[in-house]
Amino acid sequence: MTIDELYRKILLIGRRANYRPEELRRKFLDALPLSWLEKAEDIGEHLPLDELAKKLYEIELCRIARHKRDRIPDPLQGISLEDMQKAIQNALAQQKTEYQSLLEKQKADYQSQMAQQAVAQKAQALAPQIVEPVRQPRGPPSSLQSEEGLKNYYVAEYLKELGLFNKNDLDSAYPVKPFQRPRP
Numbered sequence: 001m002t003i004d005e006l007y008r009k010i011l012l013i014g015r016r017a018n019y020r021p022e023e024l025r026r027k028f029l030d031a032l033p034l035s036w037l038e039k040a041e042d043i044g045e046h047l048p049l050d051e052l053a054k055k056l057y058e059i060e061l062c063r064i065a066r067h068k069r070d071r072i073p074d075p076l077q078g079i080s081l082e083d084m085q086k087a088i089q090n091a092l093a094q095q096k097t098e099y100q101s102l103l104e105k106q107k108a109d110y111q112s113q114m115a116q117q118a119v120a121q122k123a124q125a126l127a128p129q130i131v132e133p134v135r136q137p138r139g140p141p142s143s144l145q146s147e148e149g150l151k152n153y154y155v156a157e158y159l160k161e162l163g164l165f166n167k168n169d170l171d172s173a174y175p176v177k178p179f180q181r182p183r184p
Helices: 003-017 021-031 034-043 048-072 081-126 147-162 169-175
Strands: none
Touching: 003 021, 003 048, 021 048, 034 048
16 A cells, blocks of 8 residues: 555545544554654654655655666566476486586596506516616726735735734725725
């Protein structure tokens, strides 16, 4: 019910019941919804009832016009519940088939990778493994290659332990460890 309709109804009832203007005003204000009652108080209680009702009706018309202007049409209007359910079911079915095909593809890729790994591991296991040294060790120094040179070395070591032979002399003639390069 609009403000204008409410005002006309209150006037009709008031004429039949012989209400005075103050009673009509009170009945009109009592019948207004709370939000409109606040508007009526803002506009002013000093206005006569017909002018107050006219101003409230103008505000109501502005609100209705604004609401119609700003109203966005409902995109679902005209679509039945069955149509929406069917569309959702179709979308879910399509999504499920896409997911299953993707899953099958990934499964096939994984199986082919596992097969390639197994073949590579078998090939590695069957291939003969040859271990080559990083560098060839050098033979013993020339002074130690003969039996006499080796005896001289052991005698020199013994003399060094006794303190009769100098360590520097021994190191210059023989390396510290066999098969090691001589020091400069």
